[in-house]
Amino acid sequence: MFFLILILFISIFLIWIIKNQSEGKLFEVMKIPDFELVSQDGQLISNEDLLGKVYVVEFFFTNCPTICPVMNQNLKEVEKEVNHPDFGVISITIDPKRDTPEVLKEHKQKLQIDNPNWHFLTGERDYIYQLCKEFNIYVGKDENTADGLDHSGKIALIDKEGKIRCRYDQNGIPILYYSGLNYTDERGKKESLGGAFHPQVKWLEEDIRKLLGE
Numbered sequence: 001m002f003f004l005i006l007i008l009f010i011s012i013f014l015i016w017i018i019k020n021q022s023e024g025k026l027f028e029v030m031k032i033p034d035f036e037l038v039s040q041d042g043q044l045i046s047n048e049d050l051l052g053k054v055y056v057v058e059f060f061f062t063n064c065p066t067i068c069p070v071m072n073q074n075l076k077e078v079e080k081e082v083n084h085p086d087f088g089v090i091s092i093t094i095d096p097k098r099d100t101p102e103v104l105k106e107h108k109q110k111l112q113i114d115n116p117n118w119h120f121l122t123g124e125r126d127y128i129y130q131l132c133k134e135f136n137i138y139v140g141k142d143e144n145t146a147d148g149l150d151h152s153g154k155i156a157l158i159d160k161e162g163k164i165r166c167r168y169d170q171n172g173i174p175i176l177y178y179s180g181l182n183y184t185d186e187r188g189k190k191e192s193l194g195g196a197f198h199p200q201v202k203w204l205e206e207d208i209r210k211l212l213g214e
Helices: 002-022 067-082 101-110 125-135 199-212
Strands: 027-031 036-039 044-046 054-060 087-093 118-122 154-158 163-166
Touching (some): 036 101, 087 125, 101 118
Parallel strands (some): 087 118
Antiparallel strands (some): 036 118, 054 154
8 A cells, every 4th residue: 555655646746747847847846944144244144034036055165275266156157147136146154263254245345246135144153064954965064174164066046935946957857956066068077177168057047037037
């Protein structure tokens, strides 16, 4: 009996996915985890404040010598291309000991970001680490080690209702998150800091526009 119910559930789920794909809808991953953190201007910013806007969430730190500058730059291009008052970016530091609001403000100025909806956020390290786990985006656990500041280059896309959304890949599987990294090839198979291609960043831009139109 259990296996019959399981098969029925899987069948319904697959039918739902196929229906969404045929209608061009994005997959609903889950409701975004609740958060409240301090911005570069010293203001509290929560997920509730962002309801009604489409935005993306990345985890980074200002002294990162590898993927963070790439992710920041790619998101700058996305923000420039989308250019919509209801689009925003949430950049959450995983190194709050060093990334104070003052440091984050200087970082935002250095990147020449003037979008008021782009917030660089900081808070307690344990709180941020738990938030990463709830997002299912990898971040190292111990901030006092080199591995502790290791993190994923994934970006979450959030709709106006506070739900994480994504597109389906060529096999009909939800991608869940978008890669903010560069690659040496158009299909995004081999990561490279200096790569000329970032296919999933283009997907992200397209899907942001789709959510803004909903």
